[in-house]
Amino acid sequence: MTDKLNNLSQTSPNSNKWMIKNGAFSVQDGDKAVIRGYMVIEDDLISYIGEEAPANVEGIPVIDGTHLFFMPGLVNTHGHAAMSLLRGYGDDLALQVWLQEKMWPMEAKFTSSDVYWGTSLSVVEMLKGGTTTFLDMYDHMDQVGKVVEQSGMRASLMRGAIGLCSEELQKHKLAEAIAFAKDWNGKADGRITTMLSPHAPYTCPPAFFEKFVQAAHDLDLPMHTHMSETKAEVEQNVQDYGLRPVAHLEKMGMFTRPSLVAHGVHLNDEEIDILASHHVGVSHNPGSNLKLASGVARVIELMRAGVKVSLGTDGAASNNNLDMFEEMRLAALIHKGVSGDPTAVPAAEALRMGTIYGAESLFLDRVGVLAPGMKADMIALNTDQAHFLPHSDLISHAVYSASAKDVEHVWVDGKQIVKHGACLTLDEERIRREAQAAFEGLLSR
Numbered sequence: 479m480t481d482k483l484n485n486l487s488q489t490s491p492n493s494n495k496w497m498i499k500n501g502a503f504s505v506q507d508g509d510k511a512v513i514r515g516y517m518v519i520e521d522d523l524i525s526y527i528g529e530e531a532p533a534n535v536e537g538i539p540v541i542d543g544t545h546l547f548f549m550p551g552l553v554n555t556h557g558h559a560a561m562s563l564l565r566g567y568g569d570d571l572a573l574q575v576w577l578q579e580k581m582w583p584m585e586a587k588f589t590s591s592d593v594y595w596g597t598s599l600s601v602v603e604m605l606k607g608g609t610t611t612f613l614d615m616y617d618h619m620d621q622v623g624k625v626v627e628q629s630g631m632r633a634s635l636m637r638g639a640i641g642l643c644s645e646e647l648q649k650h651k652l653a654e655a656i657a658f659a660k661d662w663n664g665k666a667d668g669r670i671t672t673m674l675s676p677h678a679p680y681t682c683p684p685a686f687f688e689k690f691v692q693a694a695h696d697l698d699l700p701m702h703t704h705m706s707e708t709k710a711e712v713e714q715n716v717q718d719y720g721l722r723p724v725a726h727l728e729k730m731g732m733f734t735r736p737s738l739v740a741h742g743v744h745l746n747d748e749e750i751d752i753l754a755s756h757h758v759g760v761s762h763n764p765g766s767n768l769k770l771a772s773g774v775a776r777v778i779e780l781m782r783a784g785v786k787v788s789l790g791t792d793g794a795a796s797n798n799n800l801d802m803f804e805e806m807r808l809a810a811l812i813h814k815g816v817s818g819d820p821t822a823v824p825a826a827e828a829l830r831m832g833t834i835y836g837a838e839s840l841f842l843d844r845v846g847v848l849a850p851g852m853k854a855d856m857i858a859l860n861t862d863q864a865h866f867l868p869h870s871d872l873i874s875h876a877v878y879s880a881s882a883k884d885v886e887h888v889w890v891d892g893k894q895i896v897k898h899g900a901c902l903t904l905d906e907e908r909i910r911r912e913a914q915a916a917f918e919g920l921l922s923r
């Protein structure tokens with residue numbers, strides 16, 4: 479039984495074993511970046527990928543992958559999904575002004591319902607743009623967990639905590655972060671994992687931050703925080719604590735836990751070595767860093783030192799979209815421009831930053847690569863379009879020419895979530911209406 483891919487009647491067969499033929503697959507394996515042939519999926523896993531027709535597939539559903547490029551789903555390693563409600567609200571400002579005068583006053587009015595609809599809006603955008611896994615640091619995280627469950631997406635979730643408040647409120651936030659991390663770890667058939675996440679060293683006094691480190695030890699969870707995003711923040715850290723942020727976080731014990739830091743724009747050589755020695759990952763957010771004029775992270779030096787650098791969009795209020803193709807392209811371009819070295823961050827490396835390095839940075843097993851034994855988290859791009867021709871190097875096209883709009887199909891855990899560009903699991907039309915209403919509600923309160 480063969481389904482014509484451009485007229486699919488059944489792209490996610492009910493059978494737990496199915497096959498794609500005539501596809502181009504990103505394998506990034508040794509010399510071969512792309513192979514043309516077959517892939518077999520059994521339940522949530524890839525069981526075969528190769529140029530030869532597989533054995534033992536008689537009678538299983540077959541999808542025709544002609545004109546499709548299959549890649550691992552993209553992994554967005556830093557963001558605040560509900561902030562899509564604040565897209566376009568407070569553009570062209572520096573980080574601290576943007577946070578203090580625009581974002582925080584509006585976020586103080588967010589209800590659970592706002593977070594639900596804002597997150598849903600982002601999840602639709604991310605899924606349709608080929609992101610299959612995202613990290614989310616926010617408040618009202620039960621709502622985010624609910625959206626992830628409903629959508630079929632994979633996520634690393636955490637209640638972000640700002641400690642610029644009374645001790646009583648700090649206690650409450652810590653308790654919420656711990657309860658969320660305990661309750662939701664492994665939920666949604668294992669698609670949700672959790673971390674502990676004090677917001678940043680400049681918003682969390684050391685005693686508060688250290689309680690998160692202790693909780694991360696107690697619960698055996700990784701940690702995530704914003705770090706060294708702006709020059710001003712680094713200078714403030716030195717004034718307040720006599721240390722630059724990396725040494726400060728090291729002193730508070732964060733790096734005794736598996737850790738991922740967002741941004742890492744303003745780092746000196748010594749700090750890069752400290753991060754490398756503790757295997758701390760850096761989520762590079764080039765779009766957000768450029769828009770807030772925070773600077774350009776030293777990605778070439780970080781990678782040369784052995785630091786795992788993945789990609790994130792940050793929230794849609796500082797980006798202003800959640801298109802991971804754009805982040806891969808930016809990463810591949812700006813580090814060439816800044817260094818004057820055209821070999822910096824080649825396309826294949828940018829793709830790894832957006833896939834396997836992201837999965838590893840979120841401590842996920844079996845995600846981020848198309849290979850037997852790996853999760854069937856994958857996307858299919860429509861290559862039968864002017865900007866994808868000629869079919870000289872599909873990895874190059876995915877990084878330098880593609881955008882979210884080229885995503886035709888998306889699967890997570892072997893289940894189809896986007897088919898011909900439409901989200902199957904969420905009611906997109908309703909989400910668009912509710913998100914607009916939520917924004918208007920925020921303005922009127």
Ligand SMILES: CSC[C@H]1O[C@@H](n2cnc3c(O)ncnc32)[C@H](O)[C@@H]1O
Pocket residue numbers: 558573577581582585615616617638639640677678704707766792793796
């Ligand atoms: C406590 S929930 C997360 C918190 O983070 C804020 N935020 C969004 N983008 C950034 C950024 O680039 N740097 C620092 N903080 C950021 C968001 O507004 C929430 O309050």
Ligand SMILES: [Zn+2]
Pocket residue numbers: 556557558704740792793
């Ligand atoms: Zn952020």
